[in-house]
Amino acid sequence: MQNKESVYPKDWMAKGDNDWDAARILLEAGKLELASFHIQQAIEKNLKGYLLSKGWKLRHIHELDELLDDAAVCHSGLNEFRSLCELATEFYVEERAPLLITSKFNKEELEKVLKQAKELIELIRRIA
Numbered sequence: 001m002q003n004k005e006s007v008y009p010k011d012w013m014a015k016g017d018n019d020w021d022a023a024r025i026l027l028e029a030g031k032l033e034l035a036s037f038h039i040q041q042a043i044e045k046n047l048k049g050y051l052l053s054k055g056w057k058l059r060h061i062h063e064l065d066e067l068l069d070d071a072a073v074c075h076s077g078l079n080e081f082r083s084l085c086e087l088a089t090e091f092y093v094e095e096r097a098p099l100l101i102t103s104k105f106n107k108e109e110l111e112k113v114l115k116q117a118k119e120l121i122e123l124i125r126r127i128a
Contacts, residue, residue: 005058007052007058008052009049009050009052009053009128010049011049012045012046012048012049012052013045013046013049013050013124013125013128015045016041016042016043016044016045016046016049016121017042019038019039019041019042019045020038020039020042020114020117020118020121022034022035022038023035023036023038023039023041023042023114023117024114026038027107027110027111027114030107032105032106032107032110035110035114036088036091036105036110036113037091037092039088039091039110039113039114039117040062040064040088040089040091040092041092042117042121043064043084043085043088043117043120043121044062044064044067044092046120046121046124046125047064047067047068047071047124048067049124049128050071050074050124050127050128051067051070051071051074053128054071054074056070062089062092063089064085064086064088064089064092065082065085065086065089067085068081068082068085071124074127075127077123077127078120078123078124081116081119081120081123084113084116084117084120087113088113088117
């Protein structure tokens with residue numbers, strides 16, 4: 001059986017909700033690297049859901065700044081989250097493979113990032 005990814009925006013956003021919940025739970029448990037990965041995933045899946053709602057053709061991409069470029073064409077207000085997307089893309093790269101140099105964040109810093117991610121997701125939901 002071949003797996004085929006959904007092209008329905010709500011499916012992607014629902015998966016993003018799961019990642020946001022996982023990030024919150026992992027952050028509370030002190031699992032910072034895993035929490036940061038799920039923050040990136042929550043943003044990625046919500047951006048993809050938004051883009052799909054605007055007729056975007058699904059692509060395999062994990063760079064949030066590139067997804068944001070596409071999304072900002074439809075709503076320029078998304079650009080205020082550019083630094084968040086650039087930072088969260090680093091989370092994805094760092095969790096995928098062991099690196100010699102990684103960015104280390106403490107719990108308080110990641111709580112701020114999680115809050116910003118929630119603000120972005122809420123904006124996406126309003127404009128989708």
